[in-house]
Each structure stands twice: as structure tokens, then as C-alpha cells.
Amino acid sequence: MIDVHNLVFSYPKQPKPTLKGLNFRIEEGEIFGFLGPSGAGKSTTQKILIGLLKGYQGEVSILNRDARDWGTEIYSEVGVGFELPNHFSQLTGIENLKLFSSLYRKKTRDPMELLELVGIADAAEQRVKNYSKGMAMRLNFVRALLHDPRLLFLDEPTAGLDPANARNLKDIILEQKRARKTIFLTTHNMHDADELCDRVAFLVDGEIKLIDAPRSLRLAKGQKQVRVEYTIDETQHQETFDLRGLRNNQEFMKILETDTLQTIHSQEATLEDVFIRTTGRSLQ
Ligand SMILES: Nc1ncnc2c1ncn2[C@@H]1O[C@H](COP(=O)(O)OP(=O)(O)O)[C@@H](O)[C@H]1O
Numbered sequence: 716m717i718d719v720h721n722l723v724f725s726y727p728k729q730p731k732p733t734l735k736g737l738n739f740r741i742e743e744g745e746i747f748g749f750l751g752p753s754g755a756g757k758s759t760t761q762k763i764l765i766g767l768l769k770g771y772q773g774e775v776s777i778l779n780r781d782a783r784d785w786g787t788e789i790y791s792e793v794g795v796g797f798e799l800p801n802h803f804s805q806l807t808g809i810e811n812l813k814l815f816s817s818l819y820r821k822k823t824r825d826p827m828e829l830l831e832l833v834g835i836a837d838a839a840e841q842r843v844k845n846y847s848k849g850m851a852m853r854l855n856f857v858r859a860l861l862h863d864p865r866l867l868f869l870d871e872p873t874a875g876l877d878p879a880n881a882r883n884l885k886d887i888i889l890e891q892k893r894a895r896k897t898i899f900l901t902t903h904n905m906h907d908a909d910e911l912c913d914r915v916a917f918l919v920d921g922e923i924k925l926i927d928a929p930r931s932l933r934l935a936k937g938q939k940q941v942r943v944e945y946t947i948d949e950t951q952h953q954e955t956f957d958l959r960g961l962r963n964n965q966e967f968m969k970i971l972e973t974d975t976l977q978t979i980h981s982q983e984a985t986l987e988d989v990f991i992r993t994t995g996r997s998l999q
């Protein structure tokens with residue numbers, strides 16, 4: 716669905732390239748995540764893929780066609796959720812969706828149903844300028860689904876949403892995957908990346924440090940640990956031990972032998988642990 720080779724991009728007047736030779740492929744039906752801290756180049760990459768930014772070097776192919784050859788007709792094939800919502804603020808929510816519907820040749824989804832899907836049906840008749848940031852984000856998200864595209868670009872779709880709405884959005888994204896859609900998702904949220912993505916690319920300073928499935932990364936690169944809580948003379952202690960070699964860990968065995976153990980939990984590495992270990996950078 717997407718094939719990127721040695722993608723280099725510089726903004727005018729910037730001394731250094733923002734993207735320094737990216738390589739990746741995205742297969743049909745895959746949720747592919749771009750995970751990286753703010754400023755890494757995630758939104759820039761998305762803008763190149765959807766044809767908004769030209770003047771890049773390297774090869775970018777979208778739906779088997781060179782990105783340079785795509786015109787605005789690409790928008791009938793792909794759905795785009797921008798990082799910052801760009802609505803017609805004087806129009807209502809439903810008017811915004813109807814306006815965008817009218818741009819497509821094919822039949823589009825029912826705007827009211829889409830508003831219901833993300834819990835803003837009650838605000839359908841309100842002008843978007845009166846929407847909260849979260850409402851505008853949710854409108855932005857369903858606008859990308861209007862024409863039921865087979866390829867979706869979602870730039871930080873859950874940023875700034877409360878947990879319930881973020882959950883709902885993630886469920887909708889997973890439903891899209893079940894419908895065999897392909898999704899390019901950028902995020903700095905490791906929980907979202909871990910839960911949603913088949914594969915993630917770690918992006919730092921315009922470079923991809925690695926690409927793999929979140930689970931494989933956690934298992935291969937994470938250090939498993941065991942956290943125990945125990946009491947000595949009625950005071951509570953807690954300690955963390957490496958899972959590997961536990962049997963020969965004297966300190967741990969002593970806690971077992973003295974029968975003071977209260978709780979014991981194994982802890983997997985999080986995707987953020989792996990990110991930090993691999994890139995030397997945090998996601999924040
Ligand atoms: N229009 C622009 N002009 C110049 N520099 C830009 C522009 N947009 C983004 N940048 C710079 O490019 C880098 C990557 O930005 P961006 O792609 O938005 O990162 P991310 O989405 O990962 O936070 C940042 O250093 C940012 O300041």
C-alpha cells in the first residue's frame with residue numbers, strides 16, 4: 716500500500732534535513748505506527764505521503780503509484796486525519812461533514828451516524844467554532860471516514876482526548892482494521908502504539924531507528940523483572956529483581972525463606988522502556 720525508499724526532506728531555510736533517509740513498507744490491512752517524540756518528523760512524513768509536501772528526495776509510492784504523480788484524486792482513495800483540526804468554523808458539525816461529502820463522487824457514509832459514533836451527535840447543529848478541542852478532534856477523525864477509504868492516515872488521533880473518548884476512537888480504529896483497511900498512525904503515545912499497531916517504527920530526529928512488532932520488541936529488548944512486597948518487623952518493603960537468574964539471587968531467596976512475602980508480580984518492559992533503550996530518548 717505504501718513503499719518509501721530513502722526519503723529525505725528539508726524545509727526551506729532549515730540548515731539540516733527534517734527527514735534523513737526513511738525506508739519502510741506498509742502492507743494492506745496493517746496498522747503501521749510512527750512512534751517518536753515531538754519534532755521527530757512524524758507529521759512531516761504524513762504530509763509527504765498524502766501529497767501535501769512536495770520537493771522531497773527519494774521514492775514514495777502510494778497505492779502502487781508514485782506520490783509525485785498523484786493529484787487531488789488521491790483524496791478519494793485515502794482518508795486523512797490531520798494533527799490540528801481544520802474545519803469551517805462558521806459551519807455546524809453536520810454542515811462540515813455534508814460539505815466534505817459533496818466533494819466525493821461515490822456515496823458517503825451518513826454524517827449523523829458518524830457524529831453519533833464519536834458522541835457528538837448532540838452538537839450536530841452547533842457551529843464548530845463553539846466546539847471544544849476534543850469535539851473538533853473527533854469531528855476531524857470521522858471526517859476521514861466519510862468516504863470509507865481503504866487507506867487511512869491518522870496524525871495523533873487521541874491527543875488531548877479524555878480516556879473514554881480515546882478508548883472509543885481506538886475501538887473504531889481496530890474496527891477499521893477488521894474491515895481490512897490500512898492505517899498509517901503517528902503518535903507519541905506508547906500505549907496507543909502498543910495496543911493498535913501491527914508494527915511500529917521508532918522515529919527520532921528524522922531517522923528510523925528500528926521497525927518491528929510491539930510485542931516482539933518488548934520481549935526481545937525488554938528486561939523482565941519481578942517486583943516483590945514483603946514485611947520485616949511489620950514494616951513494609953518492596954524490591955525489584957531481574958527475572959533471569961532469580962533462582963540464584965540470594966536476596967530474593969532470603970525473602971522466600973523467611974516467609975515474609977506479601978505480593979509478587981512479574982513486569983514486562985513497556986514499549987517506552989524499549990524506545991529509551993534503543994534510541995536514548997524519551998517519548999515526551
Ligand atoms: N512548516 C515548517 N517549516 C519549517 N520547519 C518545520 C515546519 N513544520 C515542521 N518543522 C520542523 O520539522 C521538524 C519535525 O516536525 P514534525 O514533522 O511536525 O514533527 P512531529 O510530528 O514528529 O512532532 C521539527 O523540528 C519542526 O520544527
Ligand SMILES: [Mg+2]
Nearest residue numbers: 757758759798
Ligand atoms: Mg506531529
